[in-house]
Amino acid sequence: MNTRHNAVLFEFTNGHHAAIGLHEVAELVMSPKLVNVPLAPDYCHSLCIWQDRAIPFIELAPLIGQRSLEKVNLALVVTYFARSNSEQRWGALGLSTYFRMMSVEDDAACLLPQDSSAWPSIAHSCFQLADENVPILNLNALFEQHLQLAL
């Protein structure tokens, strides 16, 4: 592992990437065990069973108006501290392919993508990677509020 790596980049649907801090990654789970939650929103339709915990499983694609993954093969388990009580919590993100670690510098900062009104609600910031603006997710905002799906 390169000690300068500070972020994890992942593809959540074809051609669309997002990132989180490297320190927020707990584990990459192959073939995650998912339990459907009746009446839950499309973007967080299941609980993921991980290390005897049931943690919320989120797919970013439907949240920003993109097609959902046809088959979820990977779940990136992440951890964050709830803003309400500083309690450590876990969640899982659906991935279409393996993630990669990278170094993100301040001078790569850019505006959030304009393809969805959801990004300002769930992203801290954004950086430029080739031709793509890659949002850096705010995990507390993503998992600790009920979000409206982009239309």
Added chain:
Amino acid sequence: MNTATAGYALICFDGLNLLINQHAIVSLENMVTLRDGENEIKASEIIKENACEVHSLTAHLGVANKINTQCRYIVVLQADEQRFGITADSVQSLLMQDPELHYLPTCMSISTSPIKAYIQVEERIAFCCDVDALWCHINSSESRHEYQA
């Protein structure tokens, strides 16, 4: 949330496990108690001695457009002012001692949903279901998609 769940029943249908307060259960009927033994049974049948609507629900809590005659039981439930039945594959008392109830994570919680919490038994999840809210949901437009039982 630590709450003793003594007095709860585990009702299973379409792969979904629901926890329901046993006080809300009026009776448990065998499927054969339905008046019509034919295949074409509508989703508002009558139980002989407990006149009420009977519905088959899907794993997503949608209301099927036909009674699922593959189910073995009909659980008759008492909501605030209404008695109704749902079909089930199995019904059992919850035998766990003081299992831990968890609220659904905020991101997947919906105010009108009858599902607010769950318990976890190894890799099995059972969802706690409020019967009054379930009855409201069954009568809402959201539940009335054309599901096939």
